[in-house]
Amino acid sequence: MPDRNRKNRTFLGRLPLPERTFVVDALRTETVGGMVLLAAAAVALVWANTPLSGMYESVRDFHFGIDALGLDLSIAHWTADGLLTIFFFVAGAELKRELVVGELRHPGTAVLPVVAAASGMAVPALVYGLVATSTGGTWNGWAVPMATDIAFALGVLAVIDTHLPSALRAFLLTLAVVDDLGAIVVIALFYTSTINVAALAGAVLGLGLFFHLHDRRRVHGWYWYVPLALTIWGLMHASGVHATVAGIAMGLLLRTAKDGESGWRPVEHIAHLVRPVSAGVAVPLFALFAAGVAVSGDTLGDVVGRPEPLGVAMGLAIGKVLGIFGGSYLAVRFTRAKLNPDLAWADVMAVAMLAGIGFTVSLLIGELAYPDPADIEHIKAAVLLGSLSSALLACVLLKLRNNKYRRLYEEETADENADGIPDIYQQDDSTQPQDSAARETPNVDRPDQSGGRDDPSAFDR
Numbered sequence: 001m002p003d004r005n006r007k008n009r010t011f012l013g014r015l016p017l018p019e020r021t022f023v024v025d026a027l028r029t030e031t032v033g034g035m036v037l038l039a040a041a042a043v044a045l046v047w048a049n050t051p052l053s054g055m056y057e058s059v060r061d062f063h064f065g066i067d068a069l070g071l072d073l074s075i076a077h078w079t080a081d082g083l084l085t086i087f088f089f090v091a092g093a094e095l096k097r098e099l100v101v102g103e104l105r106h107p108g109t110a111v112l113p114v115v116a117a118a119s120g121m122a123v124p125a126l127v128y129g130l131v132a133t134s135t136g137g138t139w140n141g142w143a144v145p146m147a148t149d150i151a152f153a154l155g156v157l158a159v160i161d162t163h164l165p166s167a168l169r170a171f172l173l174t175l176a177v178v179d180d181l182g183a184i185v186v187i188a189l190f191y192t193s194t195i196n197v198a199a200l201a202g203a204v205l206g207l208g209l210f211f212h213l214h215d216r217r218r219v220h221g222w223y224w225y226v227p228l229a230l231t232i233w234g235l236m237h238a239s240g241v242h243a244t245v246a247g248i249a250m251g252l253l254l255r256t257a258k259d260g261e262s263g264w265r266p267v268e269h270i271a272h273l274v275r276p277v278s279a280g281v282a283v284p285l286f287a288l289f290a291a292g293v294a295v296s297g298d299t300l301g302d303v304v305g306r307p308e309p310l311g312v313a314m315g316l317a318i319g320k321v322l323g324i325f326g327g328s329y330l331a332v333r334f335t336r337a338k339l340n341p342d343l344a345w346a347d348v349m350a351v352a353m354l355a356g357i358g359f360t361v362s363l364l365i366g367e368l369a370y371p372d373p374a375d376i377e378h379i380k381a382a383v384l385l386g387s388l389s390s391a392l393l394a395c396v397l398l399k400l401r402n403n404k405y406r407r408l409y410e411e412e413t414a415d416e417n418a419d420g421i422p423d424i425y426q427q428d429d430s431t432q433p434q435d436s437a438a439r440e441t442p443n444v445d446r447p448d449q450s451g452g453r454d455d456p457s458a459f460d461r
Contacts, residue, residue, distance in 0.1 A: 012167045012340040012347070014412065014424070016103075020166050030173075033279020034155025040284035041152075041291045041359070045384075048292035060289045070238055076289040080364055083282035085233055085247035087360070090278045091180040092251020093271040098177065100256040101265065103170070112337055113171060116327040117178035120355060121146040123323030128311035137307025141369045141379060143186045145315025145386065147361030150176035151279050153354045156391045162398050163409035167340065172351050175324065180248070183361045187242045191368040200239035203246060206232035211253045214266070242368070283360055290363045293380045300385070302378045309382035312366070316386030317393075320356035325349050342408055350397040356390025358383055 014020075047056045065071040065078070073081065104110040124145035132138060150173060157164060210228055213219040229250060237243035254267040293299070303309040328348050332339060339345065366379040398405075414423050 010338055010340050012171060012343050014167060014340075020170075020412075029275045030151050030279050031154040031158050033276070033283060034151040034153070035158055036155075036280055036284045037149075037151050037287055037360075038155040038159070040287040044288050044290070044292040045295065048294055053292075053294065056292050060292065069234065071234065079282075079286040079289050080367065081237060081243045082233070084286055084360075084364060085244045086274065086282040087278045087286075088180065088184060088244045088247035089251045090271055090275050091177055091184075092248035093254050093267050093274075094173075094251075095177050095181055095248075096252050096254055096256060097265070097267045097271070098174065100267075104174070108335075108337075111335060112328065112331045113174040114178060115331040116171075116324045117175045117182070119327030119330075120148070120175060120320055120324035120352070121179060121182050123326070124315035124319030127319035127322070128315035130311075131314050132307040132311035135307040135310065137311065141308050141312055141366065143183070143190065144312045144362050144366045144369060144379065144383065145319055145358055146179065146186065147183045147358045147365065148172075148176040148179045148320070148355040149357050149359035149361065149387070151283055152357045152359045152387065153391075156354070156357065156395065157398075160395050160399060162402050163406040164398070165343075165405060165408040165412060168343070168347060168351055168405075172354060175351075175355050179355075180361065183365065184242075184245055184248045187365065187368065188245050191365070192241050194240045196239045199235045200241060203232050203235035203239055203241075206235060207246075207249055207253065210250055214253065215255045244364075286360060286364075290367070291359075291380065291384065293377055293384060295381065299378070299381050303382045303385055306378060308370075308375075309378045312362075312379055312382035313386035313389070316356045316358050316362070316383070317389040320358075320390065321349065321352045324352035324355050328352075342404075344401075346397060347401060350394050350401065353390050353394035353397060356394075357387040359387050362387070 044056075047053065060076045061074050063072055063074050065073050098104040104113070125142040128142050128145055129139050132141070153172060153176075154169075206228060210225070210232065213224060213228075229246075232250065233243050233246045236246040251271075254270055256265055256267045258265050303313055325345075325348055329345070331337065339348075362383045363380060366383060367376055370376045370379050412422055412424055415421065416423055
């Protein structure tokens with residue numbers, strides 16, 4: 001059946017039911033992870049600013065691993081190079097799902113979030129460059145303010161108790177996923193100094209084997225894939241390319257076709273299983289050993305007084321808003337898409353402000369761009385200041401709009417007949433999305449299929 005919505009897309013309109021179910025499932029875990037992330041960042045800041053700061057540095061810089069394999073790393077490096085690979089694996093899986101079966105599979109719906117995300121990366125980099133170079137600095141940290149931290153943003157939303165409708169949350173999630181892909185491309189292209197060709201070739205062959213086993217042969221059992229993933233990660237690390245690239249590459253290779261027996265899409269099921277590890281363990285542990293900055297008057301003065309830190313802070317707090325809001329407005333202005341009449345441009349502005357919370361990936365890129373310990377402390381402080389400023393401004397605007405969000409949230413979650421499907425999706429055909437995928441009954445909220453959602457043989461799907 002032709003999609004009558006193709007000609008006039010509604011920007012931030014109601015999501016199709018399968019997409020809404022997937023977004024709600026994904027963000028439920030990310031919200032909890034965001035709370036843990038906020039707690040980990042707070043612990044790191046307190047720990048680094050007490051008489052126990054020496055202990056913090058000792059733990060953070062403690063080395064262990066296999067020196068013969070080039071894996072004798074500090075705890076901080078293990079969390080950045082190792083645990084964040086899990087985070088990027090989930091990001092790759094989410095991007096693959098969106099591109100193949102999600103809203104981004106249609107050019108008409110993809111253009112808006114992609115343009116917003118692209119401008120939301122380009123403008124902060126430009127703001128950084130203009131601020132830093134005009135005050136005597138360099139372009140070294142141009143990529144630091146490009147990223148959006150979805151977990152941290154959702155943690156902020158949970159703290160202020162907003163009822164943000166699923167369309168706005170999905171827009172924020174899409175921005176973050178595209179940002180993550182952009183960040184990993186930047187890391188691979190601009191923060192790789194030397195290449196070990198043999199190790200890189202081995203990693204590529206490992207990825208080929210991963211694809212062959214998972215997609216072509218449909219080999220069952222996580223015990224095949226975990227050792228293979230560790231091998232790919234080790235070879236990628238040895239190649240000189242940042243090891244997190246292995247994570248997003250494996251995520252993009254996951255199969256999207258439904259399993260004939262269970263009806264699951266492996267890309268969704270595996271992401272569902274791994275996401276709690278990413279949001280609840282990997283990202284908070286990275287934050288614990290990356291966000292420990294000694295905050296003092298001198299430190300904050302250096303953020304404002306030094307070109308590069310000031311560029312990072314302004315890139316996050318100002319560049320993200322200008323980029324995402326401006327990109328969204330131009331996309332609506334010059335395409336046939338229309339803003340959802342239930343929402344206002346102030347809502348897009350609020351989400352754009354919230355996207356200025358860079359944190360996790362910004363800290364990672366900051367460490368790569370400024371390896372000197374003296375410089376990275378100021379860059380980390382700038383990331384924290386820029387992210388905090390964005391969060392506070394977004395909270396004010398979101399709170400002002402929260403009554404509207406509450407009404408929309410109640411409408412889209414009402415289920416008076418208690419059948420597990422919101423009533424708004426069971427109205428007459430004139431109000432239903434016309435795309436066949438929108439009428440598909442989702443599997444992602446049916447935990448009793450195929451032995452339950454936490455079936456350890458996730459790669460069987």
